Amino acid sequence: xxxxxxxxxxxxxxxxxxxxxxxxxxxxxxxxxxxxxxxxxxxxxxxxxxxxxxxxxxxxxxxxxxxxxxxxxxxxxxxxxxxxxxxxxxxxxxxxxxxxxxxxxxxxxxxxxxxxxxxxxxxxxxxxxxxxxxxxxxxxxxxxxxxxxxxxxxxxxxxxxxxxxxxxxxxxxxxxxxxxxxxxxxxxxxxxxxxxxxxxxxxxxxxxxxxxxxxxxxxxxxxxxxxxxxxxxxxxxxxxxxxxxxxxxxxxxxxxxxxxxxxxxxxxxxxxxxxxxxxxxxxxxxxxxxxxxxxxxxxxxxxxxxxxxxxxxxxxxxxxxxxxxxxxxxxxxxxxxxxxxxxxxxxx
Amino acid sequence: xxxxxxxxxxxxxxxxxxxxxxxxxxxxxxxxxxxxxxxxxxxxxxxxxxxxxxxxxxxxxxxxxxxxxxxxxxxxxxxxxxxxxxxxxxxxxxxxxxxxxxxxxxxxxxxxxxxxxxxxxxxxxxxxxxxxxxxxxxxxxxxxxxxxxxxxxxxxxxxxxxxxxxxxxxxxxxxxxxxxxxxxxxxxxxxxxxxxxxxxxxxxxxxxxxxxxxxxxxxxxxxxxxxxxxxxxxxxxxxxxxxxxxxxxxxxxxxxxxxxxxxxxxxxxxxxxxxxxxxxxxxxxxxxxxxxxxxxxxxxxxxxxxxxxxxxxxxxxxxxxxxxxxxxxxxxxxxxxxxxxxxxxxxxxxxxx
Numbered sequence: 150x151x152x153x154x155x156x157x158x159x160x161x162x163x164x165x166x167x168x169x170x171x172x173x174x175x176x177x178x179x180x181x182x183x184x185x186x187x188x189x190x191x192x193x194x195x196x197x198x199x200x201x202x203x204x205x206x207x208x209x210x211x212x213x214x215x216x217x218x219x220x221x222x223x224x225x226x227x228x229x230x231x232x233x234x235x236x237x238x239x240x241x242x243x244x245x246x247x248x249x250x251x252x253x254x255x256x257x258x259x260x261x262x263x264x265x266x267x268x269x270x271x272x273x274x275x276x277x278x279x280x281x282x283x284x285x286x287x288x289x290x291x292x293x294x295x296x297x298x299x300x301x302x303x304x305x306x307x308x309x310x311x312x313x314x315x316x317x318x319x320x321x322x323x324x325x326x327x328x329x330x331x332x333x334x335x336x337x338x339x340x341x342x343x344x345x346x347x348x349x350x351x352x353x354x355x356x357x358x359x360x361x362x363x364x365x366x367x368x369x370x371x372x373x374x375x376x377x378x379x380x381x382x383x384x385x386x387x388x389x390x391x392x393x394x395x396x397x398x399x400x401x402x403x404x405x406x407x408x409x410x411x412x413x414x415x416x417x418x419x420x421x422x423x424x425x426x427x428x429x430x431x432x433x434x435x436x437x438x439x440x441x442x443x444x445x446x447x448x449x450x451x452x453x454x455x456x457x458x459x460x461x462x463x464x465x466x467x468x469x470x471x472x473x474x475x476x477x478x479x480x481x482x483x484x485x486x487x488x489x490x491x492x493x494x495x496x497x
Numbered sequence: 498x499x500x501x502x503x504x505x506x507x508x509x510x511x512x513x514x515x516x517x518x519x520x521x522x523x524x525x526x527x528x529x530x531x532x533x534x535x536x537x538x539x540x541x542x543x544x545x546x547x548x549x550x551x552x553x554x555x556x557x558x559x560x561x562x563x564x565x566x567x568x569x570x571x572x573x574x575x576x577x578x579x580x581x582x583x584x585x586x587x588x589x590x591x592x593x594x595x596x597x598x599x600x601x602x603x604x605x606x607x608x609x610x611x612x613x614x615x616x617x618x619x620x621x622x623x624x625x626x627x628x629x630x631x632x633x634x635x636x637x638x639x640x641x642x643x644x645x646x647x648x649x650x651x652x653x654x655x656x657x658x659x660x661x662x663x664x665x666x667x668x669x670x671x672x673x674x675x676x677x678x679x680x681x682x683x684x685x686x687x688x689x690x691x692x693x694x695x696x697x698x699x700x701x702x703x704x705x706x707x708x709x710x711x712x713x714x715x716x717x718x719x720x721x722x723x724x725x726x727x728x729x730x731x732x733x734x735x736x737x738x739x740x741x742x743x744x745x746x747x748x749x750x751x752x753x754x755x756x757x758x759x760x761x762x763x764x765x766x767x768x769x770x771x772x773x774x775x776x777x778x779x780x781x782x783x784x785x786x787x788x789x790x791x792x793x794x795x796x797x798x799x800x801x802x803x804x805x806x807x808x809x810x811x812x813x814x815x816x817x818x819x820x821x822x823x824x825x826x827x828x829x830x831x832x833x834x835x836x837x838x839x840x841x842x843x844x845x846x847x848x849x850x
Contacts, residue, residue, distance in 0.1 A: 410825045
């Protein structure tokens with residue numbers, strides 16, 4: 150088991166406000182229900198492939214809540230991965246849109262039925278298109294971070310990937326490009342370490358003790374945290390983001406997370422009982438602290454599950470793209486990103 | 498009169514001063530060197546990057562997505578292969594997001610042989626580039642086109658790959674190819690914008706007041722009009738085709754040379770009009786011949802213009818060997834040379850309906 154920040158370092162930290170914990174819990178439940186609905190859709194033939202983020206909610210829900218959300222370089226840019234559903238839900242994305250992408254309908258706002266589920270694209274909130282190739286986002290992140298730095302506001306770039314992908318060259322590309330002496334960039338690099346690359350355990354491929362240690366060689370601040378504890382994640386993400394926002398320098402955060410339904414539908418997408426599940430662990434804490442009752446939490450989960458079931462039935466009836474739609478958007482007629490950046494500057 | 502590489506520099510200068518270019522970057526692109534071919538000397542927004550092609554292309558994508566206007570450079574296209582998946586990604590951003598994002602970046606990488614560049618400074622990239630849907634691909638053959646294509650590339654909202662032929666970088670403008678506002682005298686221009694040898698720390702360029710000039714992407718240029726045979730070519734092979742045309746003119750072979758300028762989108766109407774006139778066509782480029790871009794043009798010509806042809810459409814391209822050898826004979830044996838082009842024109846002209 151990879152060690153994380155010792156528990157005692159967190160003791161003495163003020164606990165988060167009950168209202169905040171309830172909000173985090175709400176997002177975690179909604180994200181879990183969404184993923185479970187999409188897994189079910191895939192198994193029932195309503196969608197060809199599932200890949201997603203059950204097991205990363207404790208990390209990704211706080212992340213989405215802490216984003217400085219907007220369009221243009223005054224705001225945060227997000228280079229997410231395909232396990233980031235809780236992040237976009239926390240930002241306010243409609244879960245029904247994720248179902249649309251799962252069912253590859255033409256109404257899917259992220260790709261018009263072109264891409265797998267959990268491949269988000271939201272220009273209005275600086276969420277750049279999620280791509281299936283592992284780690285390429287780490288080569289792109291220095292570009293948006295440079296725009297953030299140039300804009301001079303509080304906006305930062307957040308780039309997230311898994312542990313296996315750090316073996317790609319894009320990871321050190323990011324380390325080098327965000328830490329150039331005198332030209333450091335406001336970039337929060339997040340490694341969600343679930344200790345797997347599809348079927349290959351990290352222990353067979355990685356000799357480094359912590360992936361985060363690689364940042365130290367570049368003078369980058371680092372932390373390794375328990376990614377299954379949303380309170381720890383919220384607090385540590387906030388600290389890291391505050392540092393990046395104010396110092397305009399990079400930070401590398403490694404969060405130890407779980408992978409609760411395996412890699413994807415290609416590996417069965419069945420619940421893995423051996424992994425720690427952040428949601429019941431968090432719910433136990435909320436119950437003990439009398440912030441939420443078991444009945445309240447059960448009711449929430451049942452209600453969201455039902456809502457998404459009904460939404461998936463509606464989505465099933467929505468139109469599929471047409472064959473001739475392949476010719477749309479090969480090229481753009483307008484410079485949308487430039488227009489958006491100008492607008493963002495004006496609004497800041 | 499600017500050389501091709503000076504024309505690129507003038508266009509980049511106009512780009513950063515008038516058209517919003519924010520970053521001109523790559524290995525050795527910034528001061529003091531200003532590019533291994535001098536292409537970015539004295540530019541305000543030029544900066545040196547780490548020696549990392551993936552980082553260069555990736556950072557350009559990131560800058561573009563954040564509404565900046567980057568011109569990134571990979572020093573030689575021979576070193577662009579390790580970033581080809583990122584190019585695929587850039588070309589797919591608009592399509593994969595169903596038009597939510599566009600990716601307005603220029604990627605410049607010098608191509609081709611002719612400078613005795615041996616195995617890794619002589620590659621062509623046309624084949625790989627034209628297999629990247631979502632990109633516009635341009636290749637200039639003279640200074641004015643180099644200028645006008647770069648300005649159009651900068652303002653295009655899509656990723657544009659700009660492939661200057663290394664062997665033509667010092668090529669001078671021909672008659673009627675003057676950039677609006679540039680000094681007539683080459684020496685005057687050189688004094689104004691070429692960095693001195695030695696210490697450059699205090700040197701600043703004195704930019705001439707050059708005007709806007711745009712070559713619309715996707716438009717070819719008739720470099721020579723003729724009626725017997727058409728050569729469709731681009732980049733370094735344009736002057737070779739023109740020389741060959743002059744050689745065979747005395748024999749009564751009147752050659753039309755189409756300089757494609759844009760490989761994608763390409764100007765099919767210009768090709769079609771010329772082939773319908775001459776009924777004989779040679780596609781000429783220096784990339785390796787198997788799955789060569791010219792093969793696509795041969796295929797389309799055969800399918801759409803079959804009954805207009807007096808001769809089988811020909812492709813003259815590079816030998817399908819792993820590299821371009823350093824020795825003269827090895828390079829000459831690898832890429833089309835003037836005698837081969839002349840011989841092919843003669844062969845095509847012999848065909849009668």
